[in-house]
Amino acid sequence: MPILFITTGIAIAFNAPQVYQHSFDKYNIEQVTGIKNSELTKAGYQLIDYFNSSDELIDITVIKDGKPFTLFNEREILHLKDVKTLVILNYALLVFSGIYILSYSAITLALAPSYRRKILHQLILGSLLTLMIIAVIGVLALMDFNWLFRQFHLISFANDLWLLDPATDYLIMMFPGGFWLDAAIIVAGLAAGLAVLAGVSASLAPFLVKRFKSNQVDTQ
Secondary structure (H helix, E strand, O other), X not given: OHHHHHHHHHHHHHOOHHHHHHHHHHOOHHXXXXXXXXXXXXXXXXXXXXXXXXXXXXXXXXXXXXXXXEOOOHHHHHHHHHHHHHHHHHHXXXXXXXXXXXXXXXXXXXXXXXXXXXXXXXXXXXXXXXXXXXXXXXXXXXXXXXHHHHHHHHHXXXXXXXXXXXOOOHXXXXXXXXXXXXXXXXXXXXXXXXXXXXXXXXHXXXXXXXXXXXXXXXXX
């Protein structure tokens, strides 16, 4: 369940243009890059399209100073290729964990209907575990987000293409460190919200079923 909720939060954040636009507005990216906000918005949509396409490499051209401008250099393009691999892995984990949870629940109920309460109990525990993981990561992020962010890159990437220059590389200009902290908070909030929803639903399910059956008896 923690895998399902966290990967769902990541997938939503990566595909939400509002998250990208929030960074552009909050960190004055138009002023930093010299690229108009409307062009930055278009670039954000193209990034989302790229992460969900079969294209191996990305190629984004924007208008800067009235002329066509190739947004990313070779190093940035190759890094985005690596990022796309992680995005695809996230999708795979999301689908696998969702199928596993549904299959486990369905098979268990089919073979042992009396285990209904046990499954609800496991759902509650899974939700609590998710909240605990988010809390631990949150504490680490508050202590030193830059260190945590660096460790993530060292673990996730087999090269140093992610080491970009904020003075010359537009990828890091568009998405500075503050953006990633904001994105992490959004992902944590989404995952926590899903965990709370699942946990509360599982907790209320026996009461709701009992009340429904009681109403049926009264009606009859």
